[in-house]
Amino acid sequence: MTTTAPVAAGPEPAATVKKASGGSLGRYIAVRALLIIPTVWILVTTVFVLMRATGDPITAALGGRLPADQLAERVHEAGYDRPLIVQYLEYLGNILTGDFGTALSDHRPVTEIITTFGAATLELAFYALIIAFAVGIPLGRMAAFRRDRWPDATARLGAIVAYATPVFFAGLLLKLIFSVWLGWFPVAGRADTRSELTLQRLDGATGIYLIDAIRTGDWNIISDVLLHAVLPAVALGLLTAGVFLRVVRTNVISTLGAGYVGAARSRGVSERRLLRKHAYRPALIPIVTVVGLQIAMLLSGAVLTETTFEWKGLGFQLAEYLTARDFVAVQGIVAFLAVVVALTNFIVDVIAALIDPRVRY
């Protein structure tokens, strides 16, 4: 993900909104909330059109493996031989009622797949974000303060390497070094079989292993769960950390050049204080927007990280369904993620508007 494209693109959605909103926060939020509907509709429609443009999912999954008449019968049973527009309207109606379809291969409703595996992905994304913040923001700040000297050069190079390394390759390397050679961390999975059994038997399990593990109060399980999370979280987190680093660096540098920093300097504010107070804090605002853009990237990254570490979340499951050529499940999961992305973007935009009055015009 490029830092430049999102930044250059940043003001656009706000600009579309600008005409409609009179300037009050309430109206901004209302207009922004209304924009969710076309966004979700466009994404869901795009996915539908693309997936059905080439044929029905049953032929795609079983074509060549079944005699033509049996195949036609199953296509008919599932209703895939009706006019596309009828199927499309039915599909939209189902999504409105929260029905994202039923997987062909294991006959599980997509909503059930999501509730079962979503928690694991959420947990991984959360760890990864913590690592990204903890690494990216301090390093970006340092790079801006020591601009064009070696700490800056090292940090920037690090950010580029983090961007250039595919998460799955980073994951494979971490696995090779820290689990296979050094033996510090487990190779794959979310927990050992024994802890996993205990966690699954827990009453009202959340599916977020750390929370469940803490509820068991068993230190062995807690440390087991944490140890399993380290490598996947680092692999996914470092990728995002590189983006944060670059955004913080660029923004601190540009606020350093702002008029009010010059004014403060001319009043005799110390250089240290200038950096710490005047330039640094306003530079953090764009991070909010970037976090929003990163949610989409984290989801892409999670699919790959989960596959590398057999972390049984939505991404892992998606890859499984892809291999099984179960395109109903794929379409359902992708459509659900479209809704998630649209909602998070809305929340991020609202937070950005709350923090920075300039956003809402």
Next chain:
Amino acid sequence: MATDAQARGSLWRRLPVISQVRSSVGLQRGMLVAGLILTGIFVLTAIFAPLLAPYGFSQLRGDDGVAFGALQEPSAAHLLGTTTGGYDVLSRLIWGARTALYVIIVAVLASIVVGVALGLLAGYFGGWLDRILVVVADALYSFPSLLLAIVVAIVVSGGQSSMWGGILAAALSITVIFIPQYLRVTRAEVVRIKSEPFVESARVIGSSHVRIMTRHVLRNSTRTLPLIITLNASEAILTLAALGFLGFGIEPTAAAEWGYDLNRAVSDVTSGIWWTALFPGLAIVLSVMGLTLVGESLNDLADPRLRRRAAGSEPAEDLLAPEGDPGAGDGDTDLAEASATPTTKEGTV
């Protein structure tokens, strides 16, 4: 070979790099030059793959008819070892560069043509067309690019394919991700330029819409494109590798692809075999790094707030930002110069 030469030409000619190398100093020049070298190595490897690779990408036996054997450690016969499938790692590495370059070229060209055209229409005519295009582009842009790529790959190839089928599938799925970016960038530029006096005057003397759009607006709205192209080329490599890693890439017998090789290497890593994962991964990292370094440097040089000048004045420079923007307004003259870039860049080192 002819396509390679053309492709290379089109990629290079779009980069007015020379002026940037000249205007850069210190760290920034180092990054730009390092990026150009890495990119140069990547492109040259792709072009000369048949000469460089010791074996074919799908070759399983040597000339003497003896099989290479699976998972052989690096040795004189196989400098980087062999894979689970019994392929030579080095050969697949070298041929993989070619596949990646094909995908970049197809993806970037397709998205530029479509994206710039749509951006031009949206920005020039405005109104409902503009609104619709921008909303659609925003929606697609916000979506996880890999998921979109997966969906398109399913449509184009149904999952598995021949070399060109796979290349087209990967390239088109990347195109879908890029079009919104080109559309928005072009549109923003067009909206800005549309209100310039020279466009007004062209309209007053009665030039047609098409003429104004191509002659006056398009020519002046492409200055940010070289930057996006380099950054997108690196994203194309990453997306191709990710699709390959998920098993949606190109069959190993049809072409070499780094992501596929990494997918096969997952189980090797668990048993401590490092060469099947390390080398294809490094190939991805280095080629993406090269392109990113070039793109980043171009970005910094085009942004007066981030640009350092040879004179090297301290932060106060930003308050003045004089002397015009060397990144802007250099149109046709640079194109001829830039085609000589690969040689010049080695000269600068």
